[in-house]
Each structure stands twice: as C-alpha cells, then as structure tokens.
Amino acid sequence: MFHNDYFQKDGFDSSGRIHYYNKNGERLLRRDIRVLTWGDDGLMVFDRIFAEKDYKVEEHYLSPLYLVNDFWTKNRIDFCSGSLRESFTPAQKKFREISCPSFWASIENSLLFQFVWGRTKGLIYLPAGKRNAPPYWKNCRLDMLAVRVEEQYGIAGDVVYQVGFYVAPEKARVRSNARVKRANFFRAGRHGRKKYRRT
Numbered sequence: 209m210f211h212n213d214y215f216q217k218d219g220f221d222s223s224g225r226i227h228y229y230n231k232n233g234e235r236l237l238r239r240d241i242r243v244l245t246w247g248d249d250g251l252m253v254f255d256r257i258f259a260e261k262d263y264k265v266e267e268h269y270l271s272p273l274y275l276v277n278d279f280w281t282k283n284r285i286d287f288c289s290g291s292l293r294e295s296f297t298p299a300q301k302k303f304r305e306i307s308c309p310s311f312w313a314s315i316e317n318s319l320l321f322q323f324v325w326g327r328t329k330g331l332i333y334l335p336a337g338k339r340n341a342p343p344y345w346k347n348c349r350l351d352m353l354a355v356r357v358e359e360q361y362g363i364a365g366d367v368v369y370q371v372g373f374y375v376a377p378e379k380a381r382v383r384s385n386a387r388v389k390r391a392n393f394f395r396a397g398r399h400g401r402k403k404y405r406r407t
Contacts, residue, residue: 258366289313291310321353323372326370
C-alpha cells in the first residue's frame, strides 16, 4: 500500500503497509512493519498483523533471521538463550526445533536477537541440516531463528501477530527496563516525524 523512508541523525527509519488477499480478491490481512536504526549498530523491527476478516491461522514461523552455518562460519554456530547453550554443525545426525527459554538469543557472542515489545516468548532456533539456500547464495546451509506463531482462530479486527525486536551485535543489548516504551515507535519516531526528511 505504501512505503516511507526517513533519514535520522545516525541512520534511517523505514515503514510500510502490506495487504494480503485471497484468491477471490478479498482482503484478509493488513500488516504494518517498521524498521529503524537504534544506537550505533542495532536495528529495531516492529511487525504487526491485523485481521480484515474472520480467520484461522495454522502454526507457522514469522520474523525469521537466516544464519549461515557453512564453510564461511567454519561449519559451526554456537548458540545461547538464557540457560541454554547449544552448538550446531552439519555433522549432526538429528536436527530438532530448539525452543529458547528466554526473551533473547545470542549467536557466537556476535549477534543478538531480543524481544522488546509485544512478546516475551516463542523464539525458536531451527537448524537446516542440509544445503537449503538458492544457487546464487552458493547453495549454503541457512539455519533459522524465528518466532513461532501457534494455531489460532479469530474475527475481523483482531491482532493476529505483533512483535518488536532488536537485532545487533551482542555487546549492544537493550536494557530490560526500556521495553515498554518501545510500543510508541508504531506511532511516532524517536525524535518526532517533523525532523525526518522524506526520500
């Protein structure tokens, strides 16, 4: 429907809306997404989906991050979330869905994913187990860190999904006492829209 970009002092603020339709051309879902830089290295991502009609949603994954687990990362990813510590390599014979016990996850102490709004659980790590990327990505193995959405039913006007998360180098973790205030980012930018310049 639309896509807006604004410059910030130290980065950008990008937002937009997507409409999803069924095969008869009826609008089923409305999705609002906003991505903005936060601090020196991080990104805040806000993702919210509304129902336009009564609905049923099957269990699935949203807001995925794809993580290279191949030659370029020495065929190993060290993963942690709260008390959980796991290492994933292509040599493993069995691959299973890993449920994260905390609202944050860290990859090899170099990448942080942290919920800041809308959810505190549901973060899942899914090892690839085989080469699954397209040829132009050299057909490498891509593990996935994503949010699991349970099967649900609802009516028009319901919020089907909403989440705000922070992605950054692990050193840049967001303080937990700042979590609630992040909801304001769906309505206005950090310094107010009047200070942004449209591109």
